[in-house]
Amino acid sequence: MKPIRRSFAALAALLPITAHATDGTAWDIVSGLTTEVGPRLAGSEAEARARAWSVEKLKALGFRNVRAEPFTIRGYVRGTDSAMITAPVPQRLAVSALGFSGATPDKGVEGELVYFATLDALKAAPAGSFKGKLAFIDHAMMPAQDGAGYGPYGNVRRQGPAIAASKGAIGVLIRSAGTDHHRNPHTGATNWPQGAAPIPAGAVSVPDAELVARLAALGKPLRVVLALTGKTVDGLPSGNVVGELPGRDPSLPPILVGCHLDSWDLGTGAIDDGAGCAIVTAAALRAQAGGQALRTIRVLWAGSEELGGFGGDAYARAHVAEPHALAMESDFGADRVWRVGMRIAPAVGQRIVAALNPMGIVPSRSSEVEGGTDVEPIIAAQKLAVVDLNQDGTRYFDLHHTPDDTLDKIDPAQLEQNVQAWTEVLKIVANEPGSLAP
Amino acid sequence: MKPIRRSFAALAALLPITAHATDGTAWDIVSGLTTEVGPRLAGSEAEARARAWSVEKLKALGFRNVRAEPFTIRGYVRGTDSAMITAPVPQRLAVSALGFSGATPDKGVEGELVYFATLDALKAAPAGSFKGKLAFIDHAMMPAQDGAGYGPYGNVRRQGPAIAASKGAIGVLIRSAGTDHHRNPHTGATNWPQGAAPIPAGAVSVPDAELVARLAALGKPLRVVLALTGKTVDGLPSGNVVGELPGRDPSLPPILVGCHLDSWDLGTGAIDDGAGCAIVTAAALRAQAGGQALRTIRVLWAGSEELGGFGGDAYARAHVAEPHALAMESDFGADRVWRVGMRIAPAVGQRIVAALNPMGIVPSRSSEVEGGTDVEPIIAAQKLAVVDLNQDGTRYFDLHHTPDDTLDKIDPAQLEQNVQAWTEVLKIVANEPGSLAP
Numbered sequence: 001m002k003p004i005r006r007s008f009a010a011l012a013a014l015l016p017i018t019a020h021a022t023d024g025t026a027w028d029i030v031s032g033l034t035t036e037v038g039p040r041l042a043g044s045e046a047e048a049r050a051r052a053w054s055v056e057k058l059k060a061l062g063f064r065n066v067r068a069e070p071f072t073i074r075g076y077v078r079g080t081d082s083a084m085i086t087a088p089v090p091q092r093l094a095v096s097a098l099g100f101s102g103a104t105p106d107k108g109v110e111g112e113l114v115y116f117a118t119l120d121a122l123k124a125a126p127a128g129s130f131k132g133k134l135a136f137i138d139h140a141m142m143p144a145q146d147g148a149g150y151g152p153y154g155n156v157r158r159q160g161p162a163i164a165a166s167k168g169a170i171g172v173l174i175r176s177a178g179t180d181h182h183r184n185p186h187t188g189a190t191n192w193p194q195g196a197a198p199i200p201a202g203a204v205s206v207p208d209a210e211l212v213a214r215l216a217a218l219g220k221p222l223r224v225v226l227a228l229t230g231k232t233v234d235g236l237p238s239g240n241v242v243g244e245l246p247g248r249d250p251s252l253p254p255i256l257v258g259c260h261l262d263s264w265d266l267g268t269g270a271i272d273d274g275a276g277c278a279i280v281t282a283a284a285l286r287a288q289a290g291g292q293a294l295r296t297i298r299v300l301w302a303g304s305e306e307l308g309g310f311g312g313d314a315y316a317r318a319h320v321a322e323p324h325a326l327a328m329e330s331d332f333g334a335d336r337v338w339r340v341g342m343r344i345a346p347a348v349g350q351r352i353v354a355a356l357n358p359m360g361i362v363p364s365r366s367s368e369v370e371g372g373t374d375v376e377p378i379i380a381a382q383k384l385a386v387v388d389l390n391q392d393g394t395r396y397f398d399l400h401h402t403p404d405d406t407l408d409k410i411d412p413a414q415l416e417q418n419v420q421a422w423t424e425v426l427k428i429v430a431n432e433p434g435s436l437a438p
Numbered sequence: 439m440k441p442i443r444r445s446f447a448a449l450a451a452l453l454p455i456t457a458h459a460t461d462g463t464a465w466d467i468v469s470g471l472t473t474e475v476g477p478r479l480a481g482s483e484a485e486a487r488a489r490a491w492s493v494e495k496l497k498a499l500g501f502r503n504v505r506a507e508p509f510t511i512r513g514y515v516r517g518t519d520s521a522m523i524t525a526p527v528p529q530r531l532a533v534s535a536l537g538f539s540g541a542t543p544d545k546g547v548e549g550e551l552v553y554f555a556t557l558d559a560l561k562a563a564p565a566g567s568f569k570g571k572l573a574f575i576d577h578a579m580m581p582a583q584d585g586a587g588y589g590p591y592g593n594v595r596r597q598g599p600a601i602a603a604s605k606g607a608i609g610v611l612i613r614s615a616g617t618d619h620h621r622n623p624h625t626g627a628t629n630w631p632q633g634a635a636p637i638p639a640g641a642v643s644v645p646d647a648e649l650v651a652r653l654a655a656l657g658k659p660l661r662v663v664l665a666l667t668g669k670t671v672d673g674l675p676s677g678n679v680v681g682e683l684p685g686r687d688p689s690l691p692p693i694l695v696g697c698h699l700d701s702w703d704l705g706t707g708a709i710d711d712g713a714g715c716a717i718v719t720a721a722a723l724r725a726q727a728g729g730q731a732l733r734t735i736r737v738l739w740a741g742s743e744e745l746g747g748f749g750g751d752a753y754a755r756a757h758v759a760e761p762h763a764l765a766m767e768s769d770f771g772a773d774r775v776w777r778v779g780m781r782i783a784p785a786v787g788q789r790i791v792a793a794l795n796p797m798g799i800v801p802s803r804s805s806e807v808e809g810g811t812d813v814e815p816i817i818a819a820q821k822l823a824v825v826d827l828n829q830d831g832t833r834y835f836d837l838h839h840t841p842d843d844t845l846d847k848i849d850p851a852q853l854e855q856n857v858q859a860w861t862e863v864l865k866i867v868a869n870e871p872g873s874l875a876p
Contacts, residue, residue, distance in 0.1 A: 031652070034649075035649060035652045035653060035656075036526075036527055036656070037527065038527060038528070038529040039529075039530075046528075049527075088474075089474055089475065089476060089487075090476070090484075091476040091477075091706075092477075094841060181842075181844075181846045181847065182620050182622065182842050183622060183705070183840075183841035183842050183844065184620065184621060184622070206846070207842070207844040207845070207846050210844075210845070210846055211472075211473060211706075211844070211845075214469070214473045214845075215473060218473075218474070267621070268529075268649070402621075403532060403621035404619075404620050404621050404645070406619075406621065406645040406648075406649070407645070407648070407649075407652075408619045408644070408645050408648055409619065
């Protein structure tokens with residue numbers, strides 16, 4: 001429960017490496033993005049300001065061929081969000097609309113709130129059993145170092161609203177896909193099947209979900225007034241920002257390092273994903289410290305990741321004709337790298353494992369690699385080599401998609417460990433003349 | 439940063455006592471108040487519901503002479519709170535009006551926001567220097583086991599708005615008097631000198647205050663739109679709830695144990711002060727476990743503490759003609775008791791120290807005793823004996839007066855340690871036939 005700042009010493013003590021003197025670049029980027037831009041929802045005027053800021057920043061840092069690459073998206077424009085339990089006792093809930101929620105009238109919708117302890121329990125409810133009612137979907141997500149809970153429990157957010165709608169619910173509330181105990185809801189996009197009519201769908205904070213569960217346990221019917229007035233809008237402007245540190249041999253395919261520039265609107269996008277852009281960019285620069293790298297390193301600060309990976313899709317469409325050598329992404333906060341997974345030429349992989357070993361980073365025992373949402377489309381299209389530097393996610397879902405995603409949550413010591421781990425990898429792959437293919 | 443729930447094991451390990459089987463009474467009270475009543479702002483309809491709930495609960499627990507003792511107060515009725523930085527970049531702030539804030543129009547007031555790093559810096563600003571401007575008052579409160587930071591840094595909230603108003607400011611924002619790093623502002627009452635015209639006064643969360651400080655450091659003028667539409671209202675209904683466990687000798691003056699029933703409206707009043715009512719009430723009952731105590735124990739669940747200690751004043755007015763033997767209060771959360779301070783007959787004090795020693799509770803090295811806001815007026819009027827069971831306040835000001843003051847923040851193991859420490863003290867003082875006076 002102690003604030004992050006006070007746990008820096010303990011967290012930094014996890015890092016067995018001799019401290020590298022930080023050059024301040026990573027902190028400067030994430031501090032600038034969160035302070036001078038702030039929240040930057042996909043498709044918004046703020047995301048456009050973020051692109052302008054990013055182009056200037058990358059140029060100032062010495063990147064070449066820096067440009068924004070525009071595209072348009074179907075986005076979500078937030079309105080006013082509120083939820084109030086009206087029976088058996090009045091209690092206000094801390095709520096956020098999910099991205100692509102259906103809209104309520106300004107005064108909201110009111111009805112009985114039917115409690116389900118799990119997504120499976122909702123699935124088992126009879127079709128048509130929600131006439132005039134709303135569903136509440138609870139779950140039991142716990143923290144995990146590798147973030148394993150976000151798959152199954154995140155499905156409550158991704159799938160739950162559509163399932164409730166298919167059974168006739170007039171609205172849905174979920175326990176946030178989060179592991180903290182603060183009155184800050186976790187937003188995020190939900191999915192609707194083609195042709196389905198969206199219903200109002202919101203997430204309440206974990207303490208509010210626990211309150212709903214206790215009220216439901218009293219055995220009296222619950223009622224709720226839910227007002228979520230945001231709208232889904234087509235044709236909103238978005239875009240990626242790319243820049244390069246040219247290599248000594250421009251004929252070799254480049255190394256692509258990605259992150260996303262957009263953020264949810266509740267916080268200021270520090271850990272998700274200002275930190276990722278800070279890490280990959282600072283490492284690309286530091287990898288030149290011993291001399292210009294052999295291969296070009298291209299950074300991709302993608303737009304509109306949060307609403308469906310639109311930036312990654314746009315990048316692949318725009319650049320599929322250019323060969324790439326390898327792609328990596330940082331999009332899991334700012335806490336330390338603890339594990340490396342790879343799909344790469346074995347001899348190169350062995351050198352990476354050896355370089356990361358003194359930093360306490362261990363090889364993954366799984367053959368699965370992820371790449372990340374913003375680079376996955378180009379990885380899939382070109383069957384690229386991939387290195388995953390897995391970060392410690394124990395507290396990631398305390399902050400993810402909440403108002404609490406702010407600069408103070410970033411531990412400078414762990415941010416620096418990320419930059420150094422990325423630098424070690426980039427120094428190897430960007431100076432490898434041979435094929436990186438597995 | 440880990441949520442409270444996950445740190446129970448670590449916190450419980452601090453408790454050297456052999457675990458007592460909890461009777462569940464304390465948890466039942468604080469769970470009931472937060473779930474079945476919820477927030478209960480002084481003077482509100484919710485506080486009235488809390489009184490009705492409390493009368494029923496105390497009767498059900500076996501207390502006698504249970505009644506509400508009504509009085510009226512000058513209260514604060516919250517409106518809509520919002521704050522938005524508009525320059526140098528748009529950034530929304532998480533804000534709460536302070537109690538007794540002046541009201542803005544619905545659209546708010548707009549002006550330059552002048553940053554002061556400390557209350558002293560504001561005091562040094564020239565009179566009349568705020569024409570059309572608002573003040574931002576920052577500070578550097580840190581956590582302390584004995585809560586020492588709340589005195590000096592809490593003065594930013596108590597005194598800062600009136601000082602800014604005296605220099606012509608049209609509004610004021612402060613860094614919350616808090617030690618957490620969540621986007622949850624800490625509300626609380628502010629004070630206006632007799633005859634002063636209140637100005638709009640709000641507190642922003644600690645991460646937002648840090649953002650304002652970083653924006654101010656950019657060197658460009660800040661502008662803000664502040665809307666705080668709540669109102670100060672006279673003649674609102676409030677009241678205390680009292681109940682007794684009669685002693686074997688009704689001629690002996692009773693032991694008074696206090697807490698407060700009202701809470702701020704942002705959270706549900708779990709640690710402030712549902713836990714206090716839970717602790718004193720459960721301990722009063724458990725002190726009868728070896729047989730009816732010699733002296734009557736009277737519980738006081740005071741109303742309207744948060745707005746100025748109105749319940750304690752009303753209790754003293756109503757009961758000053760009745761002799762009391764000793765008064766104690768619990769109003770510092772639910773974390774473990776670590777120290778005892780006393781003003782009491784020395785022989786009785788020695789027995790209390792000996793009884794608490796096996797629980798890791800040490801005697802205070804200070805001669806100061808506090809009693810607590812709700813019992814201070816009767817202590818002062820009758821020069822009563824006092825026992826202070828000091829709780830660990832290290833994380834108290836992470837939660838105090840915030841939306842995060844919810845049931846999940848209470849560690850059952852530490853709550854139980856409180857009940858047992860109080861029981862040890864009450865068994866001694868309520869069975870002492872001689873004078874308790876120091």
